[in-house]
Amino acid sequence: MATTIKQELGQKLQQKLSPLQIQTIKLIEMPVQALEQHVREVFNDNPVLDDTPAQGGESDEPRDMSISEMEDRENSGGSLEENYSSYGDDDPTPYYNRSINNWGKDERPEYNTFSVKQSFTQSLMEQLGYRNLTEHERAVATFIIGSLDDDGYLRRDVESLVDDIAFRAGLETSAEEVERLLKIIQQFEPSGVGARDLRECLLIQLEDKKQTPSVRNAVRVIRDGFDEFKGHHFQRLMNRFHLTDEEMKDIVREIRKLNPSPGGQIDDSYNDQAQQIVPDFRLDYENGELILSMPRFSIPELRINRKYAEILETGKYATDRSQKEAAVFVKQKLDSAKWFVEALKQRQNTLESTMRAIIEYQHDYFVDGDESSLRPMVLKDIAEKTGFDISTISRVVNSKWIETHFGIFPLKYFFSEGLENSEGEEISTREIKKVLRELVDGEDKHNPFTDDDLVEALTSKGYKVARRTIAKYRAQLDIPPARLRREL
Numbered sequence: 001m002a003t004t005i006k007q008e009l010g011q012k013l014q015q016k017l018s019p020l021q022i023q024t025i026k027l028i029e030m031p032v033q034a035l036e037q038h039v040r041e042v043f044n045d046n047p048v049l050d051d052t053p054a055q056g057g058e059s060d061e062p063r064d065m066s067i068s069e070m071e072d073r074e075n076s077g078g079s080l081e082e083n084y085s086s087y088g089d090d091d092p093t094p095y096y097n098r099s100i101n102n103w104g105k106d107e108r109p110e111y112n113t114f115s116v117k118q119s120f121t122q123s124l125m126e127q128l129g130y131r132n133l134t135e136h137e138r139a140v141a142t143f144i145i146g147s148l149d150d151d152g153y154l155r156r157d158v159e160s161l162v163d164d165i166a167f168r169a170g171l172e173t174s175a176e177e178v179e180r181l182l183k184i185i186q187q188f189e190p191s192g193v194g195a196r197d198l199r200e201c202l203l204i205q206l207e208d209k210k211q212t213p214s215v216r217n218a219v220r221v222i223r224d225g226f227d228e229f230k231g232h233h234f235q236r237l238m239n240r241f242h243l244t245d246e247e248m249k250d251i252v253r254e255i256r257k258l259n260p261s262p263g264g265q266i267d268d269s270y271n272d273q274a275q276q277i278v279p280d281f282r283l284d285y286e287n288g289e290l291i292l293s294m295p296r297f298s299i300p301e302l303r304i305n306r307k308y309a310e311i312l313e314t315g316k317y318a319t320d321r322s323q324k325e326a327a328v329f330v331k332q333k334l335d336s337a338k339w340f341v342e343a344l345k346q347r348q349n350t351l352e353s354t355m356r357a358i359i360e361y362q363h364d365y366f367v368d369g370d371e372s373s374l375r376p377m378v379l380k381d382i383a384e385k386t387g388f389d390i391s392t393i394s395r396v397v398n399s400k401w402i403e404t405h406f407g408i409f410p411l412k413y414f415f416s417e418g419l420e421n422s423e424g425e426e427i428s429t430r431e432i433k434k435v436l437r438e439l440v441d442g443e444d445k446h447n448p449f450t451d452d453d454l455v456e457a458l459t460s461k462g463y464k465v466a467r468r469t470i471a472k473y474r475a476q477l478d479i480p481p482a483r484l485r486r487e488l
Contacts, residue, residue: 152190
C-alpha cells in the first residue's frame with residue numbers, strides 16, 4: 001500500500017515577546033516594596049555592577065565607570081587607563097550592602113515605619129508565662145496558641161489537635177488535657193480568645209463582665225437561643241424567655257458591645273498576610289494644580305566595578321583563552337544589567353503615563369475627593385488614552401496605591417462601571433452605592449427599607465436601578481437584608 005506525503009505552504013502569524021518586554025511586564029506588576037527588594041537582589045547577583053555614586057575631586061586612582069561612559073569609550077576607542085576621581089575607599093564590601101538609603105532620598109520618611117506593637121501570639125505567650133504549669137503543659141499550651149487563627153479562634157476539633165500535637169510536636173497528650181489548657185487560654189486577654197465558634201466567644205466575654213441582670217439575660221439568650229438571636233427573631237426570644245421589650249433592648253445593647261474577633265484587637269506583626277501599604281504615587285494639590293510624583297523609587301545609576309571594566313577592556317585584545325572567557329562573562333553580565341535598567345525605565349514611564357491618564361479622566365474627583373465626582377471608568381478607557389494594552393493597564397492598577405491630600409487609595413478604587421440616570425447621563429456605580437449606603441444609614445431601624453423600598457427611593461432620586469442590582473450592591477457593601485437590620 002503506497003503512502004502519500006502531502007506538503008502545504010501556509011502563513012502563520014505568531015507574536016513573540018522579547019526578553020526586555022517580558023522583564024518589563026514582570027516589573028510593572030511589582031508594587032514598590034517588592035521592586036526595591038528585586039533591585040537589591042539584581043545587584044547582589046551581578047558582581048560586575050556597583051552602584052557607588054560618583055564623587056568629585058581629583059585622584060590618580062581609576063574609579064568605577066558608568067555603563068554609558070563605558071559605551072562612549074568603546075565607541076570612541078578611548079582607554080580605561082585615563083585618570084578618574086576615586087570612588088571612595090578600598091572596602092571590598094559593595095556599597096549597596098553598606099547603605100540603608102541606596103535608592104534615593106525618601107521624601108516621605110513616615111513610610112519607613114517599624115512595628116513596635118506586641119504581636120497577638122507574643123501577648124498570649126507572655127500571659128502563659130505567668131501560669132504555674134509543668135514543662136509538658138506549657139509545651140501543649142504553646143501548640144494550642146500557635147493553632148489559633150487570625151481572629152483568635154481555635155477552628156480545630158480537640159481530637160485532631162491531640163493527633164497534631166503528637167505527630168508535629170512529639171508530645172503525648174489527651175483530649176481532657178487539651179480542653180483543660182484551652183480553658184486556661186480562654187481566660188487570657190483579649191476576652192473571647194480561644195473560642196471555637198462565635199457563640200462560645202460571646203459567652204466567654206459575657207461571663208467576664210459584671211453580672212448585672214441584662215448580662216445574665218444575655219448569657220441565657222446566647223447560650224440557649226443563639227440561632228434565634230442570630231436571625232433577629234426577637235419576638236420569639238421574648239416569648240421563650242419571658243422578656244419585656246426593655247429587657248430585650250438591654251440584651252441587644254450588651255451583646256453589641258462584645259467583640260466577635262478578639263484576635264483582631266492586637267497587631268500581629270509576624271503575620272505573613274499582613275500588608276504594609278506604601279504608595280507608589282503621590283498627588284498634591286497646590287495653587288489649583290494637581291502635581292503627580294513618584295517619590296518612593298528612583299532608577300539607580302548602575303556602574304561597572306573597575307576590576308571588571310579592566311577585564312572587559314583587556315579582553316578585546318587578549319590572546320589567552322581564560323582572559324577571553326572572563327571578558328565574555330563580564331560582557332554578558334553587563335548586557336543583562338543594561339536590559340534591566342531599560343526595563344526599569346519602561347516601568348517608570350508606563351506607571352507614570354497610566355496614572356496621569358487616570359488623573360486626567362477623574363480630574364474633578366482628585367481636586368476635592370468628592371466620591372460623587374467619580375466618573376464611570378473601566379480599563380479600556382485608560383488603555384485608549386495611553387495607547388497601552390488593557391492587560392498592561394490591569395498590571396499597573398493591580399497592587400498599586402496613591403497618596404492624595406484626602407487619603408490613600410488603591411488604584412482599583414477609581415474604576416467602576418456606569419449606569420444611566422433618569423436624564424440619560426452616565427453615572428458611576430460608586431455614586432449609587434454611596435447613595436444606597438446613606439439611605440440605609442438614615443433608615444428607621446425599627447422598620448428598615450426592603451430592597452423594593454430602596455429601588456423606589458433611588459428612583460425618586462433619579463437613579464434607575466433594578467431590584468437584583470440593589471441586592472448585589474447591598475452584598476458588596478456588606479449590608480444585611482432588612483430582616484437582619486431590624487432593631488427593637
